[in-house]
Amino acid sequence: MSLDVTLGHRLGAFALEAAFVAPPGVTVLFGRSGSGKTSVVDAVAGLLRPQRGRIAVDGEVLCDTDRGIWTPPHRRRLGVVFQDGRLFPHLTVRGNLDYGRRFSGRGRDRALEARIVEMLGIGALLDRRPGGLSGGERARVGIGRALLARPRLIVADEPLAALDQSRKAEIMPYFERLRDEVAVPILYVSHDAAEVARLATTVVALEGGRVLAAGPAAEILADPNVVPAGIRAAGAVLEVRVARHHPDGLSELDAGGVALFVPRVERPAGATIRVRIPAQEVILSLEPPRGLSAVNVLPGRIEAIRAGEGPGVLVSLATPGGTVLARITRRSAERMGLAVGGSAHAVVKSVAIAREDLGGR
DSSP states (O other), rough: OEEEEEEEEEEEEEEEEEEEEOSSSSEEOOOOOSSHHHHHHHHHHTTTTTTTEEEEEEEEEEEEETTTTTTOOOGSEEEOTTTOOOOTSSSSSSHHHHHHHHHEEEEEEEEHHHHHHHHHHHHHHHHSOOGSSSSSHHHHHHHHHHHHHOOSSOEEEEETTTTTHHHHHHHHHHHHHHHHHHOEEEEEEEHHHHHHHHHOSSSEEEEEEEEEEEHHHHHHTOOOOOOTTOOGGEEEEEEEEEEETTTTSEEEEEEEEEEEEEEOOOSOOTTTEEEEEGGGGGEEESOOOOOOOEEEEEEEEEEEEEEEESEEEEEEEEEETTEEEEEEEHHHHHTOOTTTEEEEEEEEEESSSSGGGGGEE
């Protein structure tokens, strides 16, 4: 199932001109505040009627301004996950979950209900009311309610933005399970680079109401010319295999035959995971370094060097485990004589890779 979107809309001085195709999986609209992300999801959900555009889900046209087609929100069969949960305070968790099913007008599927309750870990919450739930628990119930509506597409508008870091860490594994185990495509909005790296299968990078780039997450996030959340958020994603766990609290990962040590991950040996390496945490060396405390060294070839308006440059390095980005000063790049096609080594401290940068494939 795919989502096909073409939009043209003006809101005051802001002009939205965006077009993309979202394949199955999690498609993340990624960009800074004001880039047009929410306008896009509002149009898909039917909360914004665009001045020009066409929206189709799996070939069914929901909006086509040229043909005068407009499907109202309640007929679009979408599951919406809100930032604040928006649970009904007078209903129990069980009642809130059942609301999604009743709103869809479908009969009960107890097997589906049991599967979603188990997947989201909310069985012990069913008789409680929203007022007694944590932020992470409310978020999980909101996801369950959307799923029980049996939608053909889930729309999630920055669902973790209101949560602190510990609550985000609690809920992220559930979104990963949703991506991997539920055959419903997800349109997800975020401005958090680590969140995008963990969840996205496809990234649509937005800036100023326009699509900068769209494609597989690993490709878009590793492109030094695409930094929609700002240069400080730049970082590449490697897909690696858990090799073994060490008694000193580190896990050893296999990044294309190169050992990569990170804080312990709760995945068994042999599991494939994603690792985001922030560009600002990477040091480059022309020779294999010696006498450093950092234990992660990835050899590679320079693919691109992007100079910004300030004193920094973003260097793209092809390593055995995938593309790594390094943010260094222009002065360092010139002093080292860095050039496209040349060799270099990426040096990364293990502790520079945070737990939120590690996630399932």
